[in-house]
Amino acid sequence: MHADELIFKIRSRSARVAVVGLGYVGLPTAAVFADAGFRVTGADVKREVVEAVNAGRSPISEPGLEELVRRCRERGTLRAVCSAREACEDADAVIVVVQTPLDERGEPELEPLRSALRGAGESLRRGALVVVESTLPPGGMREVVVPELEACTGMRAGEDFLLAYSPERAIPTRTLEEIRTNPRLVGGVDDASSEAAAELYSCITSGGVYREHVDVVEMVKLVENTFRDVNIALANEIAVFCEALGVDVGRVIELANRHPRVNIHTPGAGVGGHCLPKDPMFLIGRARKQGLRLEVIEAARRRNESMPLHVLRKVERALEGRREPKVAVLGVAYKGNTDDTRHSPAEKVIKGLLRRGVRVCSHDPFAKQDFGGRFTNSMEEAVRGADVVVIMTDHDAYRRMSASELKRHLKRDAVIVDARRVLDRGEVERQGLRYLGLGC
Numbered sequence: 001m002h003a004d005e006l007i008f009k010i011r012s013r014s015a016r017v018a019v020v021g022l023g024y025v026g027l028p029t030a031a032v033f034a035d036a037g038f039r040v041t042g043a044d045v046k047r048e049v050v051e052a053v054n055a056g057r058s059p060i061s062e063p064g065l066e067e068l069v070r071r072c073r074e075r076g077t078l079r080a081v082c083s084a085r086e087a088c089e090d091a092d093a094v095i096v097v098v099q100t101p102l103d104e105r106g107e108p109e110l111e112p113l114r115s116a117l118r119g120a121g122e123s124l125r126r127g128a129l130v131v132v133e134s135t136l137p138p139g140g141m142r143e144v145v146v147p148e149l150e151a152c153t154g155m156r157a158g159e160d161f162l163l164a165y166s167p168e169r170a171i172p173t174r175t176l177e178e179i180r181t182n183p184r185l186v187g188g189v190d191d192a193s194s195e196a197a198a199e200l201y202s203c204i205t206s207g208g209v210y211r212e213h214v215d216v217v218e219m220v221k222l223v224e225n226t227f228r229d230v231n232i233a234l235a236n237e238i239a240v241f242c243e244a245l246g247v248d249v250g251r252v253i254e255l256a257n258r259h260p261r262v263n264i265h266t267p268g269a270g271v272g273g274h275c276l277p278k279d280p281m282f283l284i285g286r287a288r289k290q291g292l293r294l295e296v297i298e299a300a301r302r303r304n305e306s307m308p309l310h311v312l313r314k315v316e317r318a319l320e321g322r323r324e325p326k327v328a329v330l331g332v333a334y335k336g337n338t339d340d341t342r343h344s345p346a347e348k349v350i351k352g353l354l355r356r357g358v359r360v361c362s363h364d365p366f367a368k369q370d371f372g373g374r375f376t377n378s379m380e381e382a383v384r385g386a387d388v389v390v391i392m393t394d395h396d397a398y399r400r401m402s403a404s405e406l407k408r409h410l411k412r413d414a415v416i417v418d419a420r421r422v423l424d425r426g427e428v429e430r431q432g433l434r435y436l437g438l439g440c
């Protein structure tokens, strides 16, 4: 089919855009399109999300997002509704960006995506463009998206409507900037779909749009996050080994990275969030179906999954011989300066300590999540009288913490377990506190 009319509407900004799923990716995407001059309707099944957006607020913590949402609401270019069907009624372009997690067996859980597609499909107009931005397993477009949309619309992809995959690759804390500057990948079910989707994204990114076969695009997205997961696992493995040898991994990595062809990642308490722990599993699962083992990727996953346990063991060693100890956990988000707690390493550490009967008080400047223990918004309250402080997230607020100030609130012989290496070891030790960093 032809995309000429739609392309004209996109260029003149008269195309109406619907975004299904207003989460960590969907809301920034909707706001960026609205800011670029499109009339955007976002849909989310969570009423509180819809209410927040319509009130000009952002339900998630992401730099610049609240201000952008407010501006778009004031200009009348962005609105939110509770149903995908309603959002797509008058849409020329529909972007679907709902969660695609793993189920308990480690398989892709695609029911939220199917349900979002069915919702959009109920009112999809002939000639409209659908773009899936949610991360898909290999073959996801062919095996899930196309049949689901065709079944619920009674129309044919590439004949009656346009359809493309364009995975989001932005990083939390820089989502808006990266949506506007990252190169974009687009894989349509036919040329017209790729052309229309490329036109749409060229309105919001200065990074260029690359059109490729949809199978290639699916792999690129998964391979990128797998690259990061494997490299973080290498850094973590080196850190654990350096720790056993009594060698400071920070110095090792710093000096190794001065070599022109070495770029070792930063070791940490584990890998979390919605993407990195899951995307390699999409590859692993698919490879197994082909009778292949992705041994390096599987080992990397195991290493990264083991890191919270490694931190837990360090805390347990620090607690030895203490009666009714208290542990302060600083940071429950999986990553610095975000409020996202999905698959956060802090969860395993907190639950492990609670199982052992340890009193846990956690704090986070962005996220509110107790993981079954006690949570407070006051850092002072969290650390007051603590035997051990374990730093699980590299929030800027923790980097700015002074060891002398911290010491005033802790037990006299307290231990700092710095699982993100945010504090200066020398300064902590000068205060008479014991420092157990990751990898040293």
Ligand SMILES: NC(=O)c1ccc[n+]([C@@H]2O[C@H](COP(=O)([O-])OP(=O)(O)OC[C@H]3O[C@@H](n4cnc5c(N)ncnc54)[C@H](O)[C@@H]3O)[C@@H](O)[C@H]2O)c1
Residues within 6 Å of the ligand: 020, 021, 022, 023, 024, 025, 026, 043, 044, 045, 046, 049, 083, 084, 097, 098, 099, 100, 112, 113, 115, 116, 117, 119, 133, 134, 135, 136, 167, 168, 169, 170, 171, 172, 274, 275
């Ligand atoms: N979070 C990231 O940084 C990131 C980065 C790149 C890619 N991705 C991928 O983008 C996709 C979305 O991730 P996210 O982090 O934004 O997820 P999220 O959970 O933050 O957002 C998904 C939103 O979709 C809504 N939703 C679910 N079903 C719906 C339906 N039927 N109709 C309307 N709304 C519905 C949910 O209520 C939720 O608010 C995933 O596939 C993820 O792998 C995420």
